[in-house]
Amino acid sequence: MKNDNVLKDKSELYFPKAELKEWENGVRQYCTRRNDTEVLISYVPPGVVVDMHQHKEAQLGMVISGELMMRVGDVERILTPLDAAYIAPPNIPHGASNLSDKEVIAVDVKRYKTEENYTAPEDYFLEVFKKKDLLPGMEVTFFVEDWIEVMLADIPGNGGEMPEHRHRNEQIGICISGGYEMTIEEYTKTMEFGTTYFCEAKETHSAINNLDHNTRSINLFLPPRYNKKKQRKL
Ligand SMILES: [Fe+2]
Ligand SMILES: [Fe+2]
Known part of the structure; x- marks a missing residue:
């Protein structure tokens, strides 16, 4: 069924199958990607710390459920579901801690295109427009x-x-x-x-x-x- 395969591949361009990454600290991430953009859905167990790290991609994220202490540069803030988004521009260190006793689910987007200029609010947190x-x-x-x-x-x-x-x-x-x-x-x-x-x-x-x-x-x-x-x- 050659034709079906062609259709299936094209569909996966628009709706890529998620790849599961399981980290040593217990975080599970479902990752999808098209070209220069990756979407990560992360499940962060209670008490888990995601160490500060940095990369050339810009990263934007929001909490979907639970409460996450998010740190970008030297700014720290508790994110609750869908209340604000954080932006970590390229090479700005960022990390997170789940200080609560409930699992946190967060969505993050990572993207890098040479022609884009990844601005962020001064304190890195984006409020409702x-x-x-x-x-x-x-x-x-x-x-x-x-x-x-x-x-x-x-x-x-x-x-x-x-x-x-x-x-x-x-x-x-x-x-x-x-x-x-x-x-x-x-x-x-x-x-x-x-x-x-x-x-x-x-x-x-x-x-x-x-x-x-x-x-x-x-x-x-x-x-x-x-x-x-x-x-x-x-
Ligand atoms: Fe549209
Ligand atoms: Fe990151």
Whole structure:
């Protein structure tokens, strides 16, 4: 079935299969990648310290569940679910500790492109830029930095949808609750917790939630669609 293999490979470009990395300190990471961008979903057991380290890739991350003490450069802050994102620009040391008695789940994105300039807020933590209802029941929250935009989006159940469209921005997304059907070009995948999609510039995409409850995802846009200096209307 040669044809099926071709289809399967193309689909894995948009919806790469996660690779599991298990670290000695007990952290488990599900990693997906397309080109220069890697998405990591990390499970950090209670009491575990992720040592300070640095790399040439910029890293942005958020906590999905639990509470994580995050350190970037000499700034330390407790991150709670989806309240803020941290950015560790290239070669800036960063690390984390789970000081709680519950597992932490976090999403991190690592990326390096020579032509991009990886800025960060002065204290490395990115606050909510704005919140709004895109459609009734479709609440969205934006975090914006010069090179990246994070959009937390709910899609209502019973057929709520983001109609097919395309744009010049790269778009990457991670399902963090519920589930939905995501289509990129002609390939459809059922998104569930942790499933990640990668959509390059100009690739058509759409989403529909056929469940009877909301679904939530973290979506990244590179470059951002909004300029954080000029608070343009969305
Ligand atoms: Fe890192
Ligand atoms: Fe889009």
